[in-house]
Amino acid sequence: MRDDSMLTTLTGARDEPRSLVDQAFLQLQDRLIFLDIPPGSPINEGRLSQELQVGRTPLREALKRLESDHLVVTYPRRGTFATTVDITALSEISQVREVLEPLAARLAAERRGGGSRALLEELQEKLRSRGDDRLDRDEALRWDIRVHRAVYAAAGNAHLQATLDRYSNLATRIWCVVADRIPQLHEHIAVHSALLAAVLDGDPERAAAVMADHVRDFETQIRQVL
Template identity: 50%
Template sequence: MQHVATEPRGEELSLAERAYRVIRDRLVMLEIRPGAPINEDQLAQSLGVGRTPVREALKRLQYERLITTFPRRGTFATEVNITDLAHISEVRQGLEPLAAAQAARRATATDRATLTAVRRELESVDSRGRDADELMRLDLQVHRAIYAATHNPYLEDTLVRHDNLATRIWCLFVERLADMAGHVEEHGPLIEAIVAGDPDKAAQLARRHVEGFERAIREAM
């Protein structure tokens, strides 16, 4: 499982945090399929940790709507309900432009270096060719780097949660999406605007990107 470059690694993270991030991204990328049962023992074994960190991680994931627990039935990966798309998009259309603008205003030298490195990854999309899985991981990486650059933990947490839910919908329809690489490459100008410190342009590009995502999914349906 790949780690997202913008997040801390290794000993900096508690076992529960590491378990949470790995299980979260397996759910987001549909490696754990919607509706699949969640087995604490199997997860603990695959992660090389005890059941307690896994249990703590699952509590967070239930709050984030990635897993669901039913009395007497057990815990399952949340189904991907396409009717949620409008609700998720409503939140993202309001907050993604805000996050992009705040990142343009507040990004530190370290943030800009991280975003520039991600920009270079984007530039290699055409030349190297990427499969769908790689493209979606790159998309997650871009979004999480932008959210981190806002230096607003409440905004960051909210947008990470909603971007995770949007990515699950994207994964469900990935085979039908016409220009997935183009959608990911749209982040290039957005990153440039943030690094250049242009909040108005960053907000405009972020809004256009979210609207394009919803339109692409509805066309794929």
């Protein structure tokens, strides 16, 4: 079940007004990433327009953006479809993330969170309040992506943020396919406390190291169940 408050934090600042295109894009992106819209399924514009309460024009603009992020694909005379999840792309995705994710963490720590510091502190406090509570599959996946996106924003580099958002989305789709077979899902999420602490403490080396280990662990866990 989707947590709207989590989605708000996951997609950015909570009080900024968003265009209809942005609203449609963010909601559809969430459904596609977490496979609420099954891979390979057709996109019914009429139904989505009603569900999202947006017109066909902003919806189509949102779909164009999603196509550039490789989350949907449009075929002439056939329509638009959710892309399939290409597990064979895991190595290529991981190669990019292993370089750029630690860089984002390092930059975020150098800025001590910058303009995203309040959000990072909020996430840190929520993790602390959970204590040893175990996360179910859906919670764990959403925690992972919301922490990563907060760190990307904290890095203060819009181009880096956009690139990592795209690759993180593709990686999360792969994770969703196999998540039920990964027993260490809770432990994977536990490193977020260390990551957030390093960023907020202004420790670039530690932040980069934690993030690098985290990304490598992600690929390792995926490969163990493939």
